[in-house]
Amino acid sequence: MADLRTNIAGIESPNPFWLASAPPTNSGYQVQRAFEAGWGGAVWKTLGDPILNVSSRFAAVSFNGQKVAGFNNIELITDRPLEVNLKEIYETKKKFPNHAIIASLMVEPKQEKWHEIVKRVEEAGVDGLELNFGCPHGMAERGMGAASGQVPSLVEQQTYWVKEVAKTPVIVKLTPNITDITATAEAAVNGGADAISMINTINSLAGVDIDTWNTIPHVGGKGAHGGYCGPAVKPIALNMVGECARHSHINVPISGIGGISNWQDAVEFMLMGSTSVQVCTAAMHHGFRIVEDMIDGLSNYLDGKGIQSVTEIIGKSVPKYSDWGDLDLNYKIVARINNDVCINCNKCHIACEDTSHQCIDMYTEADGTKGLRVREEDCVGCNLCSIVCPEDGAIDMVEMTHELPPMTWNERQAALGKVACEVDIAAK
Numbered sequence: 315m316a317d318l319r320t321n322i323a324g325i326e327s328p329n330p331f332w333l334a335s336a337p338p339t340n341s342g343y344q345v346q347r348a349f350e351a352g353w354g355g356a357v358w359k360t361l362g363d364p365i366l367n368v369s370s371r372f373a374a375v376s377f378n379g380q381k382v383a384g385f386n387n388i389e390l391i392t393d394r395p396l397e398v399n400l401k402e403i404y405e406t407k408k409k410f411p412n413h414a415i416i417a418s419l420m421v422e423p424k425q426e427k428w429h430e431i432v433k434r435v436e437e438a439g440v441d442g443l444e445l446n447f448g449c450p451h452g453m454a455e456r457g458m459g460a461a462s463g464q465v466p467s468l469v470e471q472q473t474y475w476v477k478e479v480a481k482t483p484v485i486v487k488l489t490p491n492i493t494d495i496t497a498t499a500e501a502a503v504n505g506g507a508d509a510i511s512m513i514n515t516i517n518s519l520a521g522v523d524i525d526t527w528n529t530i531p532h533v534g535g536k537g538a539h540g541g542y543c544g545p546a547v548k549p550i551a552l553n554m555v556g557e558c559a560r561h562s563h564i565n566v567p568i569s570g571i572g573g574i575s576n577w578q579d580a581v582e583f584m585l586m587g588s589t590s591v592q593v594c595t596a597a598m599h600h601g602f603r604i605v606e607d608m609i610d611g612l613s614n615y616l617d618g619k620g621i622q623s624v625t626e627i628i629g630k631s632v633p634k635y636s637d638w639g640d641l642d643l644n645y646k647i648v649a650r651i652n653n654d655v656c657i658n659c660n661k662c663h664i665a666c667e668d669t670s671h672q673c674i675d676m677y678t679e680a681d682g683t684k685g686l687r688v689r690e691e692d693c694v695g696c697n698l699c700s701i702v703c704p705e706d707g708a709i710d711m712v713e714m715t716h717e718l719p720p721m722t723w724n725e726r727q728a729a730l731g732k733v734a735c736e737v738d739i740a741a742k
Contacts, residue, residue, distance in 0.1 A: 316616035323483040323508035327354035327414035334592035335418035342402030351602040355414030360391035373520035384546035386520035448489035448514025463489035466501035473505030483508040511569035515541025544595040548573030559587025577611030585631035647695035662699035
């Protein structure tokens with residue numbers, strides 16, 4: 315079997331699957347149950363000055379029959395005393411010495427506050443620290459969480475303060491509620507971060523009850539924005555992980571977070587540069603035992619590819635991720651319909667005719683047989699027909715033989731500029 319052990323900035327765990335800092339890691343009881351189920355690590359629910367939480371707190375977005383396609387919460391950091399949490403961290407680490415325990419921290423942006431909590435938490439025996447610069451609600455209004463995480467200078471300064479006293483690796487958790495996450499990631503690295511994690515939750519409102527006009531969730535008729543997570547945010551998280559992984563100045567390990575629900579998702583995040591992956595919503599939806607399928611699935615995947623260690627796949631897709639201007643303008647694919655598989659629902663024809671490039675024709679044979687045919691010379695290879703098609707194998711996207719050499723937009727513009735310069739010189 316492939317070796318699933320990982321090491322992120324010196325934090326070792328028996329597998330890359332960690333529970334993210336959230337309700338599932340609120341207590342020693344929960345984290346110990348998670349470790350017994352097979353999770354490799356856990357980021358303890360964010361520690362700081364205990365707060366009062368509200369009721370109700372959670373909401374979910376279901377789509378097309380899928381429960382919890384997205385998840386929204388307005389819960390804040392721990393509402394339990396720091397002393398209680400530290401005692402349970404100590405006990406859990408003693409019981410599970412080979413599992414990773416990372417303490418998520420959030421305090422006011424003051425040097426002495428960071429120094430104090432770092433020293434106290436490390437005395438409890440944690441393997442690392444995760445600085446929560448991402449919480450988008452509640453704490454942000456108090457100058458913490460995303461309020462700090464949206465300002466690169468504050469991220470750098472507070473990371474530096476932590477590194478002044480920290481003896482364990484420091485991970486900085488980044489907010490996605492920002493135009494360019496690489497700016498704050500680079501600031502964290504400049505402040506001395508040993509690793510970064512992303513993404514924290516996205517500003518959101520789950521919905522509005524059109525009968526009562528209350529927000530979902532609401533607290534006595536009043537609502538507030540919360541943090542959005544779950545499968546729906548996975549594409550956003552993958553992009554941000556990839557952007558940081560390919561950035562030349564962000565040369566630290568990444569712990570990927572955001573919509574990871576199964577082993578396939580974990581592989582995608584690792585291919586895009588994540589050393590470990592953190593899971594929350596899927597565990598809240600299905601329980602801790604889902605990690606068994608994640609471990610088995612990842613093991614079988616690696617074995618099937620003849621890969622001996624999970625670390626061998628980290629970042630393998632990053633070189634394939636680039637800017638739009640670096641894509642080949644002469645690359646071409648076209649759609650081909652397999653009428654022996656097609657169920658004649660005509661969804662591809664409707665989608666192409668109404669919203670794409672009108673290149674799918676309906677025809678009727680002499681014997682009355684009806685079918686669909688793509689005019690390949692007009693097809694732009696947009697993929698829409700294959701996306702809306704409900705029948706697997708009915709539409710293939712086929713790569714065409716290259717008639718022209720590869721040319722990117724950047725190369726084209728450079729060539730046009732060179733020609734214009736030559737013309738200008740000749741004119742003179």
